[in-house]
Amino acid sequence: xxxxKTLKAIGDPTRREILDLLKSGEKTAGExxxxxxxxxxxxxxxxxxxxxxxxxxxxxxxxxxxxELNMTVFEEILSWVTAFTGGNKDx
Amino acid sequence: xxxxKTLKAIGDPTRREILDLLKSGEKTAGExxxxxxxxxxxxxxxxxxxxxxxxxxxxxxxxxxxxELNMTVFEEILSWVTAFTGGNKDx
DNA sequence: ATAACATTTAGACAATTATCTAAATATTTC
DNA sequence: GAAATATTTAGATAATTGTCTAAATGTTAT
Numbered sequence: 001x002x003x004x005k006t007l008k009a010i011g012d013p014t015r016r017e018i019l020d021l022l023k024s025g026e027k028t029a030g031e032x033x034x035x036x037x038x039x040x041x042x043x044x045x046x047x048x049x050x051x052x053x054x055x056x057x058x059x060x061x062x063x064x065x066x067x068e069l070n071m072t073v074f075e076e077i078l079s080w081v082t083a084f085t086g087g088n089k090d091x
Numbered sequence: 092x093x094x095x096k097t098l099k100a101i102g103d104p105t106r107r108e109i110l111d112l113l114k115s116g117e118k119t120a121g122e123x124x125x126x127x128x129x130x131x132x133x134x135x136x137x138x139x140x141x142x143x144x145x146x147x148x149x150x151x152x153x154x155x156x157x158x159e160l161n162m163t164v165f166e167e168i169l170s171w172v173t174a175f176t177g178g179n180k181d182x
Numbered sequence: 183a184t185a186a187c188a189t190t191t192a193g194a195c196a197a198t199t200a201t202c203t204a205a206a207t208a209t210t211t212c
Numbered sequence: 213g214a215a216a217t218a219t220t221t222a223g224a225t226a227a228t229t230g231t232c233t234a235a236a237t238g239t240t241a242t
Contacts, residue, residue, distance in 0.1 A: 011102035
């Protein structure tokens, strides 16, 4: 997937807030959107960027789409950072 | 300084390459620039963004300006990531 | 002092991005 | 099947960003 998209994705404050919300468990697009003043379309766009960056996963359940964090990709970010701080992770 | 500037700064590939170059020790703006096709002005701009984000420090030595990594801020990024991965940042 | 060198700053431009409104798609309920 | 609900997609626009050239600043050497 590449670290570029991922690091770019977390550079936006709205998207980081979405990630923070998902810390407490999966949520629908609507539930996420309720925490912001932006329109649903805008939140949908951010969700799309996060998904495309691998940071979140989506699962369709009937009328709703549930989003949740994808820990795997957070580990990749961790690897990138620890390559600087010295604490050695894979690669 | 705030994590926003920092995460935004590492979202650009040229800037990440600059950070990678500095892993092996401090370098002048000119030395850094030699690794890219971009003009000196462009590299200078990226150095300015990185410095403003706290990721690098600069020290003027006569005719040259030396840049080096600022580990402190990398630790901040690490904290942000580990808040997701559940890893304990206090140990 | 003047020239040469190292780097930044200023101003301009094109590409990218965040946001909006309106329309489209998909699912459930009546 | 039509209406209601949840979410995305399309198209437009304004703000941000990466890059360039040209000019400015600061330093060293002649």
